[in-house]
Amino acid sequence: MVLLIDPWDTLKKSIAEVLETSFKSNNWSKPDKDFSFYVEEPPDSKLGDLSSTIAFKTAKILKTKPMNIASKILADYRLKPNKLIERVEVAAPGYLNFYIKWSEYSKLVLDSILKEGDHYGDSDIGSGRKVIVEHTSANPTKPIHLGTMRCAVLGDITARLLRKTGYNVEVQNYMDDLGRQVAVLAWGYEKLSGEIEKKPEYKDDYWLGLIYTAAAQRIEENPGLEEVIKHILKKMEEGGNEYANLVQKLVYMVVNGHLETAARMNIFYDLLIWEKDIVRSGLFKEALNKMLKSPHVYRIEEGEDANCIVIDMSPLGEPYTSLKKSYKILVRSDGVSTYTGKDIAFQMWKFGLAEADLKFRVFGVQRNGRVLMETAQEGKASKNFGYADKVVNVIGYEQVLPQQVVYQALKIMGYEEAYRNSYHLSFQWVWLPEQVAFSGRKGTWIGFHADAVLDKALQLALAEVEKRNPDMEPELKRRIAEVIASGAVKFYLAKYSPEKKIVIEWKEAINFEGDSAPYIQYTVVRINSILAKADRIGEPDYTLLTDETEIDIIRTLSKFPSIIREAAETYQYHLIPHYCLSLANKFNIFYHKLPVLKAENEALKAARLNLIKAVAQTLKIGLIELIGIDIPVKM
RNA sequence: GGGCCCGUAGCCUAGCCAGGAUAGGGCGCUGGCCUUCUAAGCCAGAUGUCGCAGGUUCGAGUCCUGCCGGGCCCGCCA
Structure with missing residues (x-):
């Protein structure tokens, strides 16, 4: 319990x-x-x-x-x-x-924190219910850039927070391996891989990203190539041929790169979902049959949308009635489903409202030791995936309306419960300096892909570690620098409220001071260093903790469970980074004012040792468990 | 035309949902603090028409209306 x-x-x-x-x-x-x-x-x-x-x-x-x-x-x-x-x-x-009455309250707070240990802040809001969090879902044609990384970071924190609040969490990453973009990549690989040489230091996803960008530009300049792309797309859809195999190979190369980048930020997944498998599973057909049972889903007989199957959104009133058409097309007149149609079907699958013939197999083992599964025709059926009670989709803000359509469609079809438990966590994108948008086609991502940012951060962190610990063994230096660098970048993407646009500023993105992860890491390392010097903690007298800096720490410590609950219930994940900063700051103020090891008497010393132990423990939960940022042994 | 999001000091940002007492942080700037638990830290200081104008209220950064600036959405695209 x-x-x-x-x-x-x-x-x-x-x-x-x-x-x-x-x-x-x-x-x-x-x-x-x-x-x-x-x-x-x-x-x-x-x-x-x-x-x-x-x-x-x-x-x-x-x-x-x-x-x-x-x-x-x-x-x-x-x-x-x-x-x-x-x-x-x-x-x-x-x-x-x-x-x-602090003499009472301090004891209550510190006793509970030390007793609960890593479980401080746990709750059973989720009471074991299953939640699916879908995030990242990047196009598998180029490396992950900082914008996609923001999505991944938000999704990762969502998953961590929901686990902390008692949910059974499944993290999914959806990959479009049938889209036009992968066809462009395949064409580029065939025609340009000689021209764009793979250097040994290139990661696969980076190299293929360069090819993709060059290919996209080449095709834009030569409209005649459009036919070739269409041909590749057709082959991909048919499957079991050279192009289909090539695409699979390339997409795997890119996705492996994505996963490696995500792992650098302590971001892991449970299931990769390939669009190809969704299409072949018959999911859409099954879902469509269910949709057609609703009086609001029907085929249009006449007019410009003749032979399309649509869902009538007008029962919902505004804003749908003021759209150009109050219905959304689910199936085109040529019989192919639209994105919206597929999305509704997929959302139904997530809730177990359409079962489909999806099969699963092991994709690999991740750096955190957890197995990553993928959908695959050669795999085995499993009821472990899907059947969610709640679904959180982490998707860019430009899809607010499409996502609303998907959820409202569930409502219209009578899946009230699924409708209420669908949440679109939307976020604004990350912009390049000078307000330039990330573009795969234009190649603006080059130099700003997440690996490049992490590498740059690593370099700077390494220099700092070198400066402070010249005698440390090189391997340890590197490990510490990695934790600091990836922590700084992840924290940067996590600390802003999601609806706020981020325009990259190097100084902010790779910041080791002030409102940053290294500030919090440093605080914990500092506390650990004090604790290591204390041989044994005696009998504490918490009534001696009367200084305002001590009181302030206890007050902040005691708010942790409330903050977690608020963040989880209102999807305001930036509350966690802000809480950690505030707690670390309060400790540092105390640290500069009062001695711990040289406290006036033993009972006070013990009380302060327990106080800072509680701070370190709470910061660890916040940083390591909830934000997924490690803490170095030394800094 | 309809709808959504953002606008808080030179720069970045919290607070806005559930209105309350001098608007919190950070970067940068000025000046201090390491023979005492790690200075990636701490202290002091300067910098604000909370985009603008109305309204509601005993009280508005927060709620309502209108406007301005920036971004986005309204497809048989994904």
Whole structure:
């Protein structure tokens, strides 16, 4: 049984109780919302640790001045004090300020954290339900660039956070191996691989990316080549021929490159899904038959869209009724499904609403020791994949409407539950300096693909490690530099709110100071170094932790479970990086002010040792477990 | 034409969903702190019409309306 301790929430609830008790005993009419809604944090801890503005909000209904209401609540509180609250004050023009009894609360917080260990912050919100997180899903024609990497990072943190909150998580990476782009790559490989030489230092995905970009440009200049591409596409669809085999080979080369890059950032997957297998599995046909049972899915008989099968979105009202056509085409007049159609079918499969004849086999073992599976016609059927209770698709913001269409389609077809449990985690793309967009075709990715950024970061990190630890053995230096470099880049992509566009700035992307992963890593390394010097921790007396820097740490520590829950429930994953920064900062302030090993007495020393141990432990959960950034042994 | 997202100091950003007390960080800048637990750190300082204009409210960065600037979406493309 997982312990579910949330000290901050406990505190807020007990204050809500104070409010509720007073309202009841005065026979005041209840406010609109739950009492805990009226418990907030004052801007400055001098004004209390928690406060309430309930007196303002109910003044009108109760026909009394806020000051009177607040005073009455205070008087009622005094009749029935709470053991976690030191005192309550009323401040003009009607604030209620609550001061925590730190001698009690600190012990509660630190005891629970040390007892729970790595499980601090765990919850059972998911109660074992299955969630599928799809992310990355990059075109397999070039290496992953920073934009795609942002998608991967957001998806990775989503998966980690959902695991922490009690979900059974399956991470999928969807690969379009039938699209025009791979046909272009195949053509380029045939015609240009002599011209664009593979140098030994090139990774496969980088080399093929160069070929793809050159090929795309060549084809753009020679419209006549379009026919050749069409021919390749046809062969690919037929399968079992030279082109189909070539494409498979190339796509595997690229995807292996993607996986290697992702692994550098501690990002791993459970299942690779090939579009080719989806198409051949009969999934779409099966799903379409189910869709056609809905009165809102039908074939158009006349007009410009004659012979198309469409889904009528008009029952949903705005914004669909104001589209040019209030329906979406699922099957073209030539019988081929559209992207939207396929996407609806795929989403149905994720929820187990269409089973399809999908087969699976082992793709390989990842660096973290976990097996990666892939769909394959030669594989075996399995019920381990799909059948999700909840689906999170991490996809760019430009697909907001298409994704909405997919989810709404589920609703229209009567899959209300699936509709409600579908979430599109959208994010803005990463832009190159000078606001240039990433483009595979134009080759703007060259030099800004994730590997290049990581390599550049590694170089800089190595120089820093060298400067600080000249005598360290080279292999260790390199390992430490790698952890610092990849951590810095991953953190950079994780710390911004997803709807914010990122324009790459080298100084920010490869930053080892300030709001960065190395700042947090350094903090943990620092704590570990102190802990290593302490032979044994005696009997702590937490009531001695009275300095504001100590109190501030305990306060922040105690909020961790609440932050995790909020991040997971509202999909605001950047809350985690920000929390880690804030906790690290609070420790560093304390560190510069007060001694640990040379504390005035043994009981205080033990209390401080446990305090910093709790900080290190919490930062490790945040950084390693939730963001997927390792911490070096030394810095 | 309809819709979505962003606009907070020279630069980057949190806070906006659930309105509250002097708008938090970081980079850069100025000045301090390593014979004392790792200076990738800490302290002090300067820098703000929270895009603009109205409105709602006892109270607006936060809610509503209109506008401006930037990005995006509205296909028998994916």
